[in-house]
Amino acid sequence: MIRFYNGRVMSFQNGVEISDSEVWTDGALISYVGAKRDDMPQFEREIDLNGDLLIPGFKNAHTHSAMTALRSMADDMPLDRWLFEQILPREAKLTDDMVYVLTKLAIMEYLSSGITSCFDMYFHNEAYVKAIIDSGFRTVICSSMNNYDKDYTAIEGEYLRYNSCNERVSYMLGIHAEYTTCIERMEYMAGLIEKYKSPMFAHSSETKSEVLGCIERHGVTPTVLFDKLGMYNYGGGGIHCVHMSDEDIEIFKRRKLWAVLNPASNLKLASGIAPVERFIKEGIGLAIGTDGAASNNALDMFREMYLVTALAKYRESDASACDADKVLQMACVGGARAMGLNDCDCIAAGKKADLTVINLSRPNMRPLNNISKNIVYAGSKENVRLTMVNGAVLYENGEFFIGEDAAKLYAEADKIAETIR
């Protein structure tokens, strides 16, 4: 059992309200949230928060973890050259062993940013899952059906295997995107969705040309197409959602779909700015992702949170758009629910102990006029004091506890980058 005391807690049981509760964990779970008690059990560790803030960890609701290999390898060029000349040929060279190392590097970066789980869409899933399990991290894999997989029916096997292999791993159905997947394969996916009554996620409405291309090919937008095919019968959502029609938004409302925002990637690849303020007004559920390190290039929830609100303010020409509380809610709670991690969405007894300690004793967090605004508008990785996943401290005061030496991983990642260059 671990005890967090002498600090602040933003539990998200009542929005961004802050209390001075203690939080105890027992194994993978939170066992108690409340006032100091006389009948205290024997703790294996007592962590003096010293005024710092405990929050449910950030959820990275869209990423391609192993793309860390490609960070800074292919920037400052147009999107098509970036993808076809730089990214795809190098991804083709990745092996299982490489994905294992590159995923661990991504996990370290997540932890350093207070992120406790990620919603990942990539390949080499066996190596990916091993990296997750070995390091103690939590993931939801999203299948990435597309036209290039030889045996697309393997997804059903993956669905069954990765939903039962480890308590920190789960698997959700998804296709890569409309523009990479033919109708026959999408229909097969719709069948799986019906069979397992599963939500479905896909890259969707990321660029204007993607939407126009879909209308040309199918007469409708990606959202409308997915819905017509029955892929949204059990919920799910879209990743990016930058260029959305009124009809798309109606479908999101009706189907209770999630829009996963990736503002840094959309900005850097010049894709556009998602209509976040409209999503909020329409009551659409929102989550935040970093996207992969090749397009962002940071795996940093602080950057994303700042951009979600600052870009909404810019887009609406209204400095009051999308306030900080709403953004924190997306990062801590929205992500969890979008990913089906309903036991990771708040700090309450019985929930998973996926927790982050925000260091408030840094210049960017003072004065303490408003803690949630401080985090969203001024926070950075320097404010992550501790990250706990499933009851285990995986990161604290700059050090990683993922069962492997950081320097060794850095050297291996550099070697991989050389190999695929």
Added chain:
Amino acid sequence: MIRFYNGRVMSFQNGVEISDSEVWTDGALISYVGAKRDDMPQFEREIDLNGDLLIPGFKNAHTHSAMTALRSMADDMPLDRWLFEQILPREAKLTDDMVYVLTKLAIMEYLSSGITSCFDMYFHNEAYVKAIIDSGFRTVICSSMNNYDKDYTAIEGEYLRYNSCNERVSYMLGIHAEYTTCIERMEYMAGLIEKYKSPMFAHSSETKSEVLGCIERHGVTPTVLFDKLGMYNYGGGGIHCVHMSDEDIEIFKRRKLWAVLNPASNLKLASGIAPVERFIKEGIGLAIGTDGAASNNALDMFREMYLVTALAKYRESDASACDADKVLQMACVGGARAMGLNDCDCIAAGKKADLTVINLSRPNMRPLNNISKNIVYAGSKENVRLTMVNGAVLYENGEFFIGEDAAKLYAEADKIAETIR
């Protein structure tokens, strides 16, 4: 004498080229840059860079340091309410003692972001200068002439005093903005500029309504007005430069003026995005500022650098716009030259020892595919290992060496925020 060795150096003598040189300092100056030598002097300290990167410190080319008091006190509201209801009434309550503490808090944040000097425009300059001198930081003050100063002729006295009081303090002429300064005062400023042959800086073309208001009042844009009045006869520049006409840009080229970019502030206050790519194509000198903590809310050069390029890419719908090397150049070199700190612009013998060590052994800096892209696209405050100003280490491994206890300053800043609330 201090020796940096066993690392990498981006000196900016040849752009972003990286060497494995050693760098020695002697007092306030860099005394040697080059290969390891046999005739080594006695060093008071030898710093093993262990592969990390030494760069000229970042220059924060526009800020209002003491506005740290107002961080997160007045966000998520329209610009006019933000300024008139929240900011101005509280600023009026600030005293010298408060400005001293609040400036030190800002200096800590600058140091934690690798910033070695700032171009500041505020009031209570005597207290401000004392905080700078006491903490070891470097500043250039920009006078903030406006209609509200009782005795605007005091600026000449400040100009003389703050240009000779301390080697780490200098003073440049400026007006707050066209919309806060009447023609008579601007003409007085033009006289001072002529007398001292001084560059001039002003908030300029920040919002569309400011430019339209100026055209209504004076028939021309702020830039044209300043130029007509002779205020740009000896150079200087504009702060923000978001809404620029062709004629404005022509004047910037002809007068060799600097455009000081403040992307985070412009975004969060919904002011717009500066035409950075056009500035680059026209050869206009660029520097980067954080603006004050009330509008940003972070004093973080990593955030600004990312936004300068990501927003340029978005604005131009071109992912190849404004590459990372150019942004680093603005932050390290451009700022120095805009601020008149020509002895702080690169790492070379005889230049000031204003240096920052970037920690490359963090997950966000790996693999080392391209170090300048890593810094601009993925860097954060966690990557600042050490910040040195004028030969003295003021920040290292998260600790501050500014002659005052951090915890005490945090508590004082909180108290001030309570007082002016």
